[in-house]
Amino acid sequence: METIRADVVVLGAGGAGLRAAIALAEADPALRIALISKVYPMRSHTCAAEGGAAGVIKADDSLEHHFNDTVGGGDWLCDQDAVEYLVREAPKELIQLEHWGCPWSRESNGSVAVRPFGGMIKQRTWFAADKSGFHILHTLFQTSLQFASIRRFDEFYATELLADEGRCAGLTAIEMRSGQIHRFDARAVIIAGGGAGRMFPFTTNGAIKTGDGMALAYRAGVPLKDMEFVQYHPTGLPSTGTLLTEACRGEGGVLLNRNGRRFLQDYGMGPETPLGHPVLKTMELGPRDRVSQAFWHEQRKGNAVPTQWGDAMLLDMRHLGEKKINERLPLVRDMSISYMGVDPVTDPVPVRPVVHYMMGGIHTDIRAATSLPGLYAAGECACVSINGANRLGSNSLTELLVFGRRAALSAMEYVQSGARPGAEAALSAAAVAAQARIRDLMQRGGGTETVAGLRKEMMHTMEQHAGIYRTGDGLAEACGKLADLRRRYARIELHDKTNVYNTDLLQALELGSMLDCAEAVTQSALARKESRGAHQRLDFAERDDRNYLRHSLAFYHPTQAPRVDYSDVVITKSQPGVRDYSGGHK
């Protein structure tokens, strides 16, 4: 087995991983950095982000506003010290990207343009047309190429963390091209492995978002925090789940039911505003949890629009005109035509809520450190937590930058404080054991289960019981089903037993990650007997601050359900209040 020695291993080359690698390389050119990714960096999901990144830049805005919008939008489950850090660092990071060459869209006077986004009282979302993630990722990628100390391992799939004497000391990864297992020794590891939306059947998430990074940390004993909070984005294309960015509504698009009514005014998000002139924070620019929940109610009232892919609502952008759509939303137009056969210039586009983002993830402190010394996490796989019970659109891209950098600085301090590498004998034994587990999975015969079969059952369970609205009975059933699927996972057999690009093997490993994450979601959701943000219980309809103004922490167990515990929410200056999107400019 080949051993690669680094000071810091970064798992993931999306926005968070690349930002972390650059920060490490800049801060200390002597650091040896290994950047591992199961896909080429530009294929990471960050590339798919459309709408933009939030950061205060205009004179009528303030850090206070950004803080208040984020904390209220998160239904007061955010750690407020982390949010303060986010909003303070955000403009610096976005300007830094500008200096690295990110082509932000402009006002006619040349200054950076911003657009309105859901739940934000001021316009503060920086964007590059509707291809913001592509441009951000490209900027980070090309910047990372300047540093010789960043050694890339593209198409390496990380399988396990290595630990020695209670600290993280590296990981094992499969080189996909050869099937060989490699051992990466490091004094610190940063996980930036992205989200886990693929555990649901209908999602905006790319195929790689299978929660591997979360599962690696979880199995190593680090709890997953607030996993019950799964965000539905209100406007996905019913045919494919492809996202139509919130920027459609930010630019003035409206949502209609089958009667042509802007129904959000009936769900505490009125008053109705003139077409094309959104009143910030209301109507179509309400937060994602509320807008998705409103769709659910409309559907039950029989007000949804039937399509061949099921119920939908209509996203009407016709009044924006062809020029503005082409300038601000070219990708949206392209995708609507390609995937739905509908041109938004001439017709409203059917859309429906779709699984989009995990608010929960690897439990870290404000320094991006986990409870395992030497292990750090940032980006969508982490829960620091700035998103609380519901993320506001355009805060995630900013989070990647701010906490990707933060994780790098923390890891560097840890390494420079004299962290020793793991002992050779311990690491070697752990890596050999990890290799044996992969070999066993590949060569096993007589299996009775298939990856595709178990995955389908898992997705169905999640959609049925862990969706926009949940019940105790449904969640209990889901927990039972997932426990059964985890047991059956031990009996899968791979069709392909060869070494070169064995996607059968990789999908089996990804399924293992998703099953662990899914169980953390349903068990944490079952335990939270209240409704908050994206977690809505029909049997516990109210928010219950007395008992649940707390983060959930799910602790892994190899054969049993996770233990769910709680930790305090950090409140610095905003006491829990009522989320009001009825039109008051608060």
Ligand SMILES: Cc1cc2nc3c(=O)[nH]c(=O)nc-3n(C[C@H](O)[C@H](O)[C@H](O)COP(=O)(O)OP(=O)(O)OC[C@H]3O[C@@H](n4cnc5c(N)ncnc54)[C@H](O)[C@@H]3O)c2cc1C
């Ligand atoms: C369609 C879409 C549009 C979005 N639009 C916006 C937006 O406009 N604004 C906003 O703020 N947010 C948006 N989001 C959310 C945001 O884009 C994501 O949360 C964010 O990009 C995640 O970045 P990341 O660096 O954490 O992970 P990713 O970009 O997903 O990267 C994960 C990395 O981890 C690697 N990896 C994972 N598992 C392994 C493994 N086992 N071994 C090796 N490598 C591994 C992958 O190869 C990849 O490089 C959007 C999301 C989607 C899906």
